[in-house]
Amino acid sequence: DARVTQTPRHKVTEMGQEVTMRCQPILGHNTVFWYRQTMMQGLELLAYFRNRAPLDDSGMPKDRFSAEMPDATLATLKIQPSEPRDSAVYFCASGYGRGGHEQFFGPGTRLTVL
């Protein structure tokens, strides 16, 4: 049963520290998405990639967030420096094709910035 995996599952850090979240998409999927979920904002798309190329990162605060896909099996989301308002659950999802296909979500990383 293929699944998207995310590490770490939980992260508590202090303001100003760097945070790196990792995602392994389902083998064969060519699109990867990063979402942030908070009570106030709901699910927000931060960035997405197709065939490892970034297609849209307009939802991401550029000054502190960065997203990369070093290879087809790994996507990373980095926050530097982190702030308390970054506390949220960060989801990675993967899919395939150019459009209209379902996305499969990972279990999420619950980030708390003190």
Place this chain on the structure above:
Amino acid sequence: AQKVTQAQTEISVVEKEDVTLDCVYETRDTTYYLFWYKQPPSGELVFLIRRNSFDEQNEISGRYSWNFQKSTSSFNFTITASQVVDSAVYFCALSDSNTGNQFYFGTGTSLTVIP
């Protein structure tokens, strides 16, 4: 512009009652796709169904059924004989062929099934 509206923020039903979750969407594209996801208390988002704009047939899967009506831009989800395990937040989402798989999610409906 694409938009998904789930007007029901929270719903509570007693076990075995039927419940319908509403989803209204907006898009200018003629080709688009609609989805429902379930987010149980464990937090993971679980894919339930995908529908394309050319297929208005209703779908039934066990106790779940979906009613897609282009005339009213709605894609409603009904749970028959609800169970406690159905308690979750349910999200409706829209994707069109021009946005490369990008989803537009509704704000979700939190369903509580009371035993």
